[in-house]
Amino acid sequence: MVNLQNWRRPLESLVLSGGAILVGLLLFGIFCALVGANPFAVYASIWKAAFGQWSTFQNTLIRAAPLMLSFLCTALPARLGLVIIGNEGALVIGGLGAVLMGLMLSYGNLVPSPEQLAEPLGMSPLVIQIAMALAGMAAGGLWIMAVGALRHYRAVNETISSLLLNYIAIALLNHLVGGPIRDPASLNKPSSFSLAEAVMLGNIPGTRVHWGLLYGIIACIISYILIQRTTFGFSARVAGGNIRAARIAGLPVGKLTLIICFLAGSCAGLAGMVEVAAVQGSANESLNVGYGYGGILVAFAARHNPLAAILISLLVGGILASGGILQRTHNLPDATVLIFQGLIFLCVLYSDSLYGRFGIFKEKPMTAQPPAPPTTPGQEPVVIS
Amino acid sequence: MSAETATTEALGWLGVPLAVIAGTMRGGTPFLFVSLGECLTEKSGKINLGLEGTLLTGAMSAYGISLITGSPWLGVLVAGLAGCFLGAIHGWLSQQLRVNDVAVGIAMIIFGSGIAFFFGKPFIQPSAPLLPTINLGGANLPPALQAALQISPLFLLGLAIAPLMQWFFRSTRWGLFIRAVGDSPEAARAMGVSIFKVRMLSIIAGSFLAGIGGASLSLYYPGLWTERISSGQGLMAVALVIFARWNPIACLWASLLFGGAQALGPALQSVGVQEGYYLFNAAPYVLTLVIMIFTCSPQRSLVGAPGALGKENA
Numbered sequence: 001m002v003n004l005q006n007w008r009r010p011l012e013s014l015v016l017s018g019g020a021i022l023v024g025l026l027l028f029g030i031f032c033a034l035v036g037a038n039p040f041a042v043y044a045s046i047w048k049a050a051f052g053q054w055s056t057f058q059n060t061l062i063r064a065a066p067l068m069l070s071f072l073c074t075a076l077p078a079r080l081g082l083v084i085i086g087n088e089g090a091l092v093i094g095g096l097g098a099v100l101m102g103l104m105l106s107y108g109n110l111v112p113s114p115e116q117l118a119e120p121l122g123m124s125p126l127v128i129q130i131a132m133a134l135a136g137m138a139a140g141g142l143w144i145m146a147v148g149a150l151r152h153y154r155a156v157n158e159t160i161s162s163l164l165l166n167y168i169a170i171a172l173l174n175h176l177v178g179g180p181i182r183d184p185a186s187l188n189k190p191s192s193f194s195l196a197e198a199v200m201l202g203n204i205p206g207t208r209v210h211w212g213l214l215y216g217i218i219a220c221i222i223s224y225i226l227i228q229r230t231t232f233g234f235s236a237r238v239a240g241g242n243i244r245a246a247r248i249a250g251l252p253v254g255k256l257t258l259i260i261c262f263l264a265g266s267c268a269g270l271a272g273m274v275e276v277a278a279v280q281g282s283a284n285e286s287l288n289v290g291y292g293y294g295g296i297l298v299a300f301a302a303r304h305n306p307l308a309a310i311l312i313s314l315l316v317g318g319i320l321a322s323g324g325i326l327q328r329t330h331n332l333p334d335a336t337v338l339i340f341q342g343l344i345f346l347c348v349l350y351s352d353s354l355y356g357r358f359g360i361f362k363e364k365p366m367t368a369q370p371p372a373p374p375t376t377p378g379q380e381p382v383v384i385s
Numbered sequence: 386m387s388a389e390t391a392t393t394e395a396l397g398w399l400g401v402p403l404a405v406i407a408g409t410m411r412g413g414t415p416f417l418f419v420s421l422g423e424c425l426t427e428k429s430g431k432i433n434l435g436l437e438g439t440l441l442t443g444a445m446s447a448y449g450i451s452l453i454t455g456s457p458w459l460g461v462l463v464a465g466l467a468g469c470f471l472g473a474i475h476g477w478l479s480q481q482l483r484v485n486d487v488a489v490g491i492a493m494i495i496f497g498s499g500i501a502f503f504f505g506k507p508f509i510q511p512s513a514p515l516l517p518t519i520n521l522g523g524a525n526l527p528p529a530l531q532a533a534l535q536i537s538p539l540f541l542l543g544l545a546i547a548p549l550m551q552w553f554f555r556s557t558r559w560g561l562f563i564r565a566v567g568d569s570p571e572a573a574r575a576m577g578v579s580i581f582k583v584r585m586l587s588i589i590a591g592s593f594l595a596g597i598g599g600a601s602l603s604l605y606y607p608g609l610w611t612e613r614i615s616s617g618q619g620l621m622a623v624a625l626v627i628f629a630r631w632n633p634i635a636c637l638w639a640s641l642l643f644g645g646a647q648a649l650g651p652a653l654q655s656v657g658v659q660e661g662y663y664l665f666n667a668a669p670y671v672l673t674l675v676i677m678i679f680t681c682s683p684q685r686s687l688v689g690a691p692g693a694l695g696k697e698n699a
Binding site for chain 1 (some may be wrong): 434474478481482483484485487488489491492493494495496497498499500501502503506616617620621623624627660661662663664666667670671673674677678681682683
């Protein structure tokens with residue numbers, strides 16, 4: 001898949017992204033030192049909590065799964081030049097949709113009575129899981145498709161509208177689990193009724209990691225193929241590069257926008273389904289725990305490349321997984337993780353300005369070679385309008 | 386929330402419109418400062434989504450300083466300075482080649498809220514001295530009504546800044562520089578104006594105002610520090626500036642409208658409408674979205690929009 005004539009640009013990308021992450025790590029160390037924690041001990045803790053042992057690495061994998069899916073919610077529209085950050089909202093709505101579907105198919109009621117709870121309808125768990133995944137994807141997809149439609153038909157700024165929809169989604173979740181679909185047994189943390197053990201997504205054999213990880217990896221690979229190897233992906237990239245040229249070439253820009261936004265939202269919705277069906281077991285406020293912002297960070301750090309995102313998701317998942325140990329052993333508050341993410345994000349953005357500054361990555365002038373075909377799997381910097 | 390509860394408990398359903406009107410001034414104050422800050426920033430041709438983080442950092446630092454020193458006004462000043470610090474990062478980074486200002490804004494939301502939550506952890510419980518208020522109501526009014534008519538000096542300050550900023554843009558040399566840089570950077574460069582410097586200063590000054598907006602949250606209304614204190618007001622301000630067509634006076638009216646929308650949820654809750662509490666609390670977000678749907682149009686670019694907004698760094 002790698003075009004050997006063009007190795008310098010991917011390498012430049014790799015070096016700059018990796019360098020940015022290292023500089024972010026360094027700045028975070030300085031921050032730790034400033035607030036009185038020993039940076040080397042903090043690094044060691046993060047390493048141990050996130051990657052050091054197989055038992056703790058599994059925590060990282062569990063967190064990486066929703067990040068890979070949430071990442072696609074920002075990365076796919078980025079191909080069209082849209083900056084969509086409604087990951088959190090689509091994830092919440094997807095999780096909500098999945099729970100509602102799961103309860104409906106299991107008990108025939110969103111608020112099952114004790115009799116209904118005692119006697120489930122007995123539908124096959126596999127069918128219920130598939131229906132839940134579809135419901136989550138449809139709900140999240142429509143949520144982000146609305147953002148795309150507003151962008152296309154009303155020129156509403158997609159970044160702002162998708163962010164507003166995050167807040168609206170969370171309000172909707174709080175409203176529903178606080179009243180209409182609340183399980184009276186959930187006292188301190190209002191939740192919907194729980195899904196039966198049988199319909200939950202199991203773990204990959206021999207691990208504590210649920211099957212959601214596989215969903216994430218498959219979704220990233222499919223997206224990579226879709227964007228880089230199909231006519232559809234090519235049209236999307238053309239429209240993202242120059243929308244007027246795309247219109248003149250007769251590409252259906254509106255349709256592309258709606259479809260891509262639907263796909264993007266459905267990935268985040270699937271992340272929500274995975275969270276409820278593999279981790280939470282019900283819909284509650286724990287659905288919005290930062291996978292949305294994490295996914296955005298992954299998208300920019302991976303430069304919207306789905307294959308790179310699989311690796312970066314592991315990194316960010318590791319950062320999220322180490323939050324607890326930072327609090328316990330170094331007495332650093334949860335927000336430390338946010339600062340860490342913010343610093344890496346800022347460094348990654350700065351590294352964009354360094355492209356072309358280092359002579360070693362310059363392409364050699366080509367003499368005999370024809371110009372690279374447009375479908376080269378290059379990691380060209382995405383043009384964001 | 387408590388003031389609204391008191392108002393409406395005493396006056397019943399009549400209290401709802403009253404609480405909403407009081408909310409326009411109380412809840413509108415942070416919107417006013419953030420939207421004026423964003424307006425100044427966007428006039429220079431850059432967008433700053435990170436004001437959400439600035440608002441949180443401002444709220445936290447104002448509350449913390451007021452708690453430690455006992456002087457809320459010092460808190461307001463430090464909130465503004467903390468805003469300047471975040472603004473300087475945004476201003477420098479968003480002007481680098483190929484760096485997108487929207488993306489920097491998202492990173493600054495994460496970073497700014499991280500800073501606010503990290504250093505704000507010890508300030509969640511204790512109560513700090515708040516800013517003094519000016520009572521508009523006479524002594525013969527019921528106490529509930531008096532509570533609703535307490536005006537913050539910060540609101541009056543914002544009230545004064547809006548027309549001043551309008552005058553600044555229209556009639557001063559520096560105002561002209563900012564508009565030139567925002568509308569056509571090439572022309573500004575030909576005039577010998579440093580685009581980098583003007584944008585940097587505009588972004589820093591805008592962030593100063595947003596920091597003060599944060600101070601009005603924690604030191605005036607609701608007058609406490611929690612991690613959910615801003616819940617997206619910094620972002621709504623960005624939409625509000627579009628709605629206000631980059632006009633400082635219009636920002637003032639729009640802020641009052643948003644402040645009122647925000648007071649709706651708590652006001653209804655206090656008269657016993659528990660049902661849709663969270664939904665009513667989402668009113669400002671829905672309002673923002675609806676306003677954007679009606680004011681934007683794909684056929685024409687918005688009247689008053691700075692020409693360089695959303696363009697890449699040259």
